[in-house]
Structure formats: structure tokens, C-alpha cells
Amino acid sequence: MAASSQPSSDAVGVDLRAVRKWYGPVQAVRDVSLAIRPGEIVSLLGPSGCGKTTTLRMIAGLEHPDAGEIRIGGALVNAVAPWKRNIGMVFQNYALFPHMSVAENVAFGLAMRREGRAAIDAKVAAAMAQVRLAPLADRRPSQLSGGQRQRVALARAIVTRPSVLLLDEPLAALDRKLREQMQVEIKQLQREVGITTVFVTHDQEEALTLSDRIVVMEEGRVVQTGTPSEVYERPRSRFVSDFIGFTNAVRGRVEAVEAGTATVAMGSGQTIRVPAEADIAPAQAVDLVVRPEKVEVDPPEAARPGRTLIAGTLRHSVYTGAVTYHHVDIGGGETLIAMTPNGDGHAGPPALGSPVTLGVRPENMLVFARAG
Amino acid sequence: MADLAPPVRPVPASERWLAAYVGLIVLFLALPVLIVVPLAFSSDVSLTFPPRGVSLRWFSNIWARPEFLSAFGLSAAVAVVATAISMVAGVLAAIAFVRHAFPGRDALLMLFMTPLVFPAIVLAAALALVMTPLGLLRSFWGLALAHVVLTLPYILRTAVATLTEIDRSYAEAAHTLGADRWQAFRHVTLPMLRPGLLAGATFALIISFDEFTVSMFLVGPGVMTLPLEMYNYSEFTLDPTLAAISTVLLVLTSIAILVIEKLVGLGKQFGG
Numbered sequence: 001m002a003a004s005s006q007p008s009s010d011a012v013g014v015d016l017r018a019v020r021k022w023y024g025p026v027q028a029v030r031d032v033s034l035a036i037r038p039g040e041i042v043s044l045l046g047p048s049g050c051g052k053t054t055t056l057r058m059i060a061g062l063e064h065p066d067a068g069e070i071r072i073g074g075a076l077v078n079a080v081a082p083w084k085r086n087i088g089m090v091f092q093n094y095a096l097f098p099h100m101s102v103a104e105n106v107a108f109g110l111a112m113r114r115e116g117r118a119a120i121d122a123k124v125a126a127a128m129a130q131v132r133l134a135p136l137a138d139r140r141p142s143q144l145s146g147g148q149r150q151r152v153a154l155a156r157a158i159v160t161r162p163s164v165l166l167l168d169e170p171l172a173a174l175d176r177k178l179r180e181q182m183q184v185e186i187k188q189l190q191r192e193v194g195i196t197t198v199f200v201t202h203d204q205e206e207a208l209t210l211s212d213r214i215v216v217m218e219e220g221r222v223v224q225t226g227t228p229s230e231v232y233e234r235p236r237s238r239f240v241s242d243f244i245g246f247t248n249a250v251r252g253r254v255e256a257v258e259a260g261t262a263t264v265a266m267g268s269g270q271t272i273r274v275p276a277e278a279d280i281a282p283a284q285a286v287d288l289v290v291r292p293e294k295v296e297v298d299p300p301e302a303a304r305p306g307r308t309l310i311a312g313t314l315r316h317s318v319y320t321g322a323v324t325y326h327h328v329d330i331g332g333g334e335t336l337i338a339m340t341p342n343g344d345g346h347a348g349p350p351a352l353g354s355p356v357t358l359g360v361r362p363e364n365m366l367v368f369a370r371a372g
Numbered sequence: 373m374a375d376l377a378p379p380v381r382p383v384p385a386s387e388r389w390l391a392a393y394v395g396l397i398v399l400f401l402a403l404p405v406l407i408v409v410p411l412a413f414s415s416d417v418s419l420t421f422p423p424r425g426v427s428l429r430w431f432s433n434i435w436a437r438p439e440f441l442s443a444f445g446l447s448a449a450v451a452v453v454a455t456a457i458s459m460v461a462g463v464l465a466a467i468a469f470v471r472h473a474f475p476g477r478d479a480l481l482m483l484f485m486t487p488l489v490f491p492a493i494v495l496a497a498a499l500a501l502v503m504t505p506l507g508l509l510r511s512f513w514g515l516a517l518a519h520v521v522l523t524l525p526y527i528l529r530t531a532v533a534t535l536t537e538i539d540r541s542y543a544e545a546a547h548t549l550g551a552d553r554w555q556a557f558r559h560v561t562l563p564m565l566r567p568g569l570l571a572g573a574t575f576a577l578i579i580s581f582d583e584f585t586v587s588m589f590l591v592g593p594g595v596m597t598l599p600l601e602m603y604n605y606s607e608f609t610l611d612p613t614l615a616a617i618s619t620v621l622l623v624l625t626s627i628a629i630l631v632i633e634k635l636v637g638l639g640k641q642f643g644g
């Protein structure tokens with residue numbers, strides 16, 4: 001498990017237990033349970049409409065769950081108004097107050113807490129320096145670039161030292177380069193202040209980059225929770241493996257299962273042996289899932305004994321700079337894509353149309369029962 | 373600086389025709405209003421144009437007649453009270469209409485707007501009938517409440533339009549920063565509503581001050597609005613006194629509009 005951020009002494013956890021939310025006939029959130037540890041940065045990841053924003057808004061108190069419990073720092077907050085929850089939130093559109101200057105925006109939360117003028121000025125100056133906005137204090141939000149607005153929103157949300165920081169796709173409006181820069185900044189800032197943070201995104205790369213743990217959601221449910229490497233390396237379903245990163249999926253049928261190892265026949269008639277979970281039974285239709293970077297092309301003889309080997313024909317190779325993708329026809333109408341790095345010492349790809357052998361460590365080949 | 377001057381471009385004939393056309397329309401709209409100004413300074417006893425001499429006697433005639441001053445005072449008081457009540461009611465109603473869904477919302481909003489399209493005379497008769505048993509006929513408060521009915525739609529309409537434009541995430545952001553409902557309204561929503569509300573309030577003040585039909589049914593001795601006082605005066609005397617009053621109103625209205633424009637303009641720059 002990846003190292004968690006250093007929690008500050010007053011960081012609190014957030015717990016959701018069997019939380020549900022309906023919008024009329026639409027069930028936006030179904031039985032979501034989450035335990036977010038103090039100081040942790042967790043992202044809610046999933047496709048559009050899966051209930052990420054709704055879940056975040058329930059933590060903020062802007063929506064009320066129809067069932068279940070929400071606790072912040074152990075205290076039940078279901079009936080607590082948002083302004084009493086001591087949270088900070090960054091909205092997707094930033095929601096900076098247009099009639100206030102940057103400094104007034106950042107000062108707003110402190111003013112609502114009735115802090116003194118001097119304390120407010122000092123804290124605002126510190127927060128603005130933290131997000132490198134000090135020279136822009138007197139500007140209006142309308143006079144800022146997208147990245148600067150994002151920083152103001154962040155400064156405004158953290159200056160009150162909230163127990164929980166909530167961010168709803170705060171980087172979606174930024175271009176790729178700025179987004180990557182802000183990801184690093186948010187992560188650094190979050191570590192510095194040690195606030196428990198919940199981050200909504202539908203960008204899997206962003207989730208992998210930023211999170212201590214990722215909560216993958218689908219249709220209002222949590223389908224997997226784990227560290228970035230856990231959800232990437234050990235997805236628990238086809239949905240998760242497809243949603244996070246690029247993946248190969250090959251159809252197969254289970255011929256036998258013994259001692260946690262399944263023998264699976266692929267379309268071409270080749271059989272391979274893979275570790276299998278308990279829900280895999282003989283005669284079952286399955287998907288074999290493997291990441292392209294876990295597939296070796298023509299592994300050296302010495303490395304082959306421990307590998308699952310699949311024979312195929314190289315159809316074409318796509319060079320993308322750092323890596324090359326090899327599309328290999330493995331028979332039965334199925335293609336496996338292997339990714340090889342283009343570092344020094346790598347032989348050029350085999351000639352197109354030549355037979356190749358693909359090698360995969362058995363533990364890197366995942367088997368999922370196929371529905372229907 | 374010469375380099376900042378816009379490039380000189382020959383004006384095409386079609387644009388000159390357009391300018392002349394627009395100028396004519398402006399003249400047509402403004403002429404009847406502007407003609408009262410020279411008349412007000414006329415030395416003639418009758419309303420002849422162009423005036424044969426210049427005098428301020430009609431302005432002093434206004435001062436000489438206390439009924440005009442008290443009517444002005446009453447009209448101004450009614451306009452301010454009616455607008456103030458409409459503002460509070462209109463903003464609260466707009467929040468309900470825009471931010472909350474409830475059964476019959478659209479029908480109710482339409483009902484609030486009906487005074488805009490209803491024949492004023494129907495409203496006048498109805499209000500007179502309602503106010504008689506309530507003892508509000510020929511009273512300041514009867515008049516002020518009747519004017520609330522007339523001015524509310526203007527405030528409500530601008531408030532609903534402005535509030536619809538204000539994303540609800542602003543108030544929500546205020547809530548997450550520790551502002552309760554009142555603080556979020558007071559410090560975030562209201563300042564963002566201000567330009568729209570000022571426009572609505574200006575409209576409401578003018579509508580009320582100018583109102584004739586409904587007021588006619590509700591005024592009486594001692595409770596007389598300026599338009600009705602002017603009408604009464606004209607029944608007996610047609611001299612430039614009315615032009616003088618109109619000129620004063622014209623100047624006051626222009627000042628009010630300039631001040632509001634300045635306030636709203638400044639508000640945009642400094643958030644005031």
C-alpha cells in the first residue's frame with residue numbers, strides 16, 4: 001500500500017455507511033460505504049453519471065442522503081448544515097464570487113468565522129502565497145486565467161483550515177499541461193496541510209497520480225477501493241480494468257479448475273493456465289485480461305519456463321515514442337497488444353507477419369467470469 | 373496619440389441613411405417630451421408654441437400652490453413605500469420561484485405577473501371594491517398597497533431573470549465556507565442581484581409615480597397623487613404650470629437615472 005500523506009494532528013476521518021440518494025425515480029447513489037482515513041487523499045473515480053458529485057455533495061451537506069450515515073471525525077453529520085461542517089470545497093466551475101476581489105474571496109470563510117481583521121489579513125496573505133497568487137490580490141475573478149481561478153478556489157477552500165477538503169473535478173476545465181502541473185501542486189499542498197481530501201474525477205490518470213486510494217464507482221455503487229497500484233494491477237472486474245488504463249481482453253472457456261488454477265481454452269484452441277478466483281467454474285465463459293506492458297514479445301529462452309506462452313503472428317507495430325505497441329493475432333479472431341519500451345538495447349521488432357511468442361507471468365493474467 | 377486613432381473609413385451611403393432614420397425615430401420619441409421644456413419657461417398665459425417671451429412665473433406658481441407640493445410628497449412617499457414593499461416581497465418570491473420546486477409554481481408566477489397585462493381599469497375597480505370594506509379607500513396605505521400590486525411584477529420579473537442567471541453554486545460555495553442561509557444571501561446572492569434589482573426598482577418607482585387609472589379610484593380629499601392633482605388643475609386651467617411641473621419631473625427623473633447608472637456602473641468596478 002502506498003504511503004499515506006502525513007496527517008496533521010487535527011485531521012479527521014470521513015465515514016459513509018450504506019448511503020443512498022434518490023433524485024425522484026433515479027437512484028444516484030446506492031449503498032455507498034467508504035472509510036476515509038485522517039489525512040488521506042481519496043479520489044472518487046467513475047464514468048459520467050455514476051454518482052461521484054452526489055456523493056461529494058452529501059459529504060459537504062449540500063445534499064441529504066435518503067438512507068445511511070455520514071460521519072466526519074466520528075460525529076454523525078446527516079442533520080448538520082454545510083456551514084457547520086468545517087469543510088472546504090472546490091467546485092467544478094470554481095464559484096468564485098464575481099463581486100469580490102481575489103483577496104476578499106479568500107477572506108470570505110474567515111470573515112464568516114468572525115475572525116479579527118489582523119488575523120484574516122495574515123491568513124489570507126499566507127494562503128495566497130501558498131498558491132503563488134500574492135500579486136493578484138486585488139484582481140476580480142473575471143480578470144484571471146483558468147489556472148489562476150483554480151488556485152484562488154483552492155486558497156479560499158483551505159484558508160479556514162477545514163477538517164475535510166472536497167474537490168469536484170477541479171482540473172477538468174484546464175488544458176492538459178496546466179492540469180498536470182496543478183495535479184502536482186494540489187498533491188503537494190495537500191501533503192503540506194495534511195487535510196483529509198476527497199477528490200472527484202473521471203480522469204483515471206488524474207486519480208492514479210493524486211490519490212492515496214481510489215474509489216471506483218459504477219452506477220451509484222462502489223465497485224473497488226484500493227491504492228492506485230492495487231486498482232491498476234488487481235482490478236476486481238472487467239469494468240475496473242477497462243476504466244483504468246488500457247487493457248487486453250481475450251475470450252475463453254474454462255476447461256478445468258484445480259487448486260486455484262484454471263485451464264482456459266481460447267478461441268484459437270490454445271489453452272493456458274491462470275490463477276483463478278473462487279467464482280470460476282468449469283465450462284464457464286470468461287474474459288482473460290492483461291495489461292499490454294505485462295506482455296513480452298519473444299521472451300528469452302531462459303525466462304520462458306515461468307511464463308504463460310501464447311503463439312501468434314505479428315500484424316502491425318505502432319511506434320509512439322517512448323514505447324511501441326505490437327498487435328499480435330493469436331488465432332480465433334483475437335488480438336493481444338504487447339507494449340515494449342524503446343530504451344537502448346532493445347532489438348527492433350520482428351518483421352510484420354512473422355510468428356511470435358508472447359509471454360505473460362501467470363499472476364498478471366486476470367480471469368473474469370463473463371456475464372451471459 | 374496619432375497611432376491610437378482609428379483608421380478613417382469612408383461611410384457607405386446605406387449607413388448614412390440608417391443614421392438619418394434612427395435620428396428621426398429618436399426625434400419623434402423625444403420631441404413631445406422636450407417641447408414641454410420651452411413651454412415651461414414661457415411668459416404666455418396660454419399654451420402657445422413657440423413661446424413669445426421667457427419667464428419663471430410658472431415655476432413660482434408651483435410653489436404658490438401647496439396642493440402641488442403635498443401631492444408631490446404623497447406620490448413620492450407612495451412610490452418609495454410601494455417599491456420598498458415590492459422589493460422585499462419580490463426578492464423573497466423570486467428565491468422561492470427560482471430556487472425551489474413546488475406544485476403550481478409556474479401558475480403562481482403567472483398570477484403574480486397578471487397586473488402587467490390586465491387592463492388597469494379592471495384592477496382599479498377590483499381594488500376599490502376590496503378596499504372599501506377594509507376602510508383603506510382614500511387612505512395612504514390603501515394607495516401604497518394598490519401600487520404594490522402594480523409594481524411587484526416589475527421587481528419580480530427582473531429579480532427572477534437575474535436570479536436565474538446566478539448559478540446556485542455561488543450560494544453553495546458560501547455555505548461550505550461557513551455562511552448560513554442569511555449570510556450567503558446577504559453577502560453573495562444579494563450583491564449579485566443588485567444591478568437587476570436597481571433596474572427593477574427604478575421601473576417600479578416610475579410606474580408608481582406615474583400611475584393614474586388605479587389611483588383615480590382610490591384617492592380622495594387630502595390623499596391626492598401628483599398626476600391626479602395635475603389632471604384636476606388642467607380641468608379648470610390650461611396654462612404652462614403643467615409644463616413647469618413636467619420639466620421638474622423630467623430633471624428629477626434624469627438625475628435619478630444618472631445616479632443609478634453611476635451606482636450600478638461603480639458597483640461593477642468596485643463591488644460596492
Ligand SMILES: Nc1ncnc2c1ncn2[C@@H]1O[C@H](COP(=O)(O)OP(=O)(O)OP(=O)(O)O)[C@@H](O)[C@H]1O
Pocket residue numbers: 023024026027028046047048049050051052053054055202
Ligand atoms: N439535481 C438532480 N436532479 C435529478 N437528478 C440528478 C440531480 N443531480 C444528479 N442527478 C442524477 O444522479 C445521477 C448521478 O449524478 P452525479 O452528478 O452524482 O454524477 P457524476 O458521477 O458526478 O457525473 P459527472 O462525471 O457527469 O459529473 C445521474 O444519473 C444524474 O442524472
Ligand SMILES: [Mg+2]
Pocket residue numbers: 052053054
Ligand atoms: Mg459530477
